[in-house]
Amino acid sequence: MAYLPKNKYKKYYTNGGEFRLAKESTSYVGDYIVTSGGKIYAGISPDRLLGRLIPLNKVSPNVDDSPPNNKTYSILRPDLARKQNSYIPIPSDQPTPTAIEYSQGVFDRFIVVRLNTKGYFEISKDTYTNFYKRNYNRDLHKTFSIPWSLKENNTENNLKTLRYYESKLPGIIDFFPNKGQYALRNGVINITPSSRIYPTGEVIPKILPAAYQLGNDKVNTIINPRVPKNQHCNNCKFNQNGHCTRWNAHINKKYWCAVWKQLGSE
Numbered sequence: 001m002a003y004l005p006k007n008k009y010k011k012y013y014t015n016g017g018e019f020r021l022a023k024e025s026t027s028y029v030g031d032y033i034v035t036s037g038g039k040i041y042a043g044i045s046p047d048r049l050l051g052r053l054i055p056l057n058k059v060s061p062n063v064d065d066s067p068p069n070n071k072t073y074s075i076l077r078p079d080l081a082r083k084q085n086s087y088i089p090i091p092s093d094q095p096t097p098t099a100i101e102y103s104q105g106v107f108d109r110f111i112v113v114r115l116n117t118k119g120y121f122e123i124s125k126d127t128y129t130n131f132y133k134r135n136y137n138r139d140l141h142k143t144f145s146i147p148w149s150l151k152e153n154n155t156e157n158n159l160k161t162l163r164y165y166e167s168k169l170p171g172i173i174d175f176f177p178n179k180g181q182y183a184l185r186n187g188v189i190n191i192t193p194s195s196r197i198y199p200t201g202e203v204i205p206k207i208l209p210a211a212y213q214l215g216n217d218k219v220n221t222i223i224n225p226r227v228p229k230n231q232h233c234n235n236c237k238f239n240q241n242g243h244c245t246r247w248n249a250h251i252n253k254k255y256w257c258a259v260w261k262q263l264g265s266e
Helices: 068-076 078-086 099-104 125-129 155-166
Strands: 009-014 019-021 030-035 040-043 049-055 106-114 119-123 141-149 188-192 195-197
Touching: 019 040, 030 049, 099 106, 106 125, 141 155
Parallel strands: none
Antiparallel strands: 009 030, 019 049, 030 040, 040 049, 106 119, 106 141, 188 195
């Protein structure tokens, strides 16, 4: 899917019984997004989609298709049934660290565990802070936070943290497959193997090469030792007012890639 602004979709989590992937018949459990156009996709964000979701049991809104046990339960315990139906969905989210958090080298990630299935999903700081103020199902879900290292070589630190929590939260190590996620390396933050952003949160075009990183735009200063002295996009022949003609993508003038050519060279 092409880049989609955050105000054009909403994130949710389903425990099953609502959707299935278009190419599968089993119920889907996990994160999903709903676009402003009403389309539903499995995944936590537009750049991490697993496929289109199809609602299960499409029937007329006038037909009562509740399972027999649910109908009986509603009749026998209408008070509890009303309580269950009054809960609002807990939205899943994957926050991006702020500039201040990067300066501190750590930020908190907020997680919800569903007690009956021991399944996890990530939420925003706002949802975590207001969890006991909003009408979420707190009998079935609990929240917790985990400190996440943002330093350049953060993999080992995060693995150590997750090992500490594993005894209390079985499976939490596997819930975070990318222990090096969010590390700020040479001006680039890797969200997934194919998704990168600048420290400002702006998305880096996927077409830009893996070597794209912070350059050296000061004549007598080496900011990034992995890049030759005084090489950056702003003095590259392919730069045309912030657009790279080599990669056909928007670039940051302070950055660099391996195809750099001196401005004015043939």
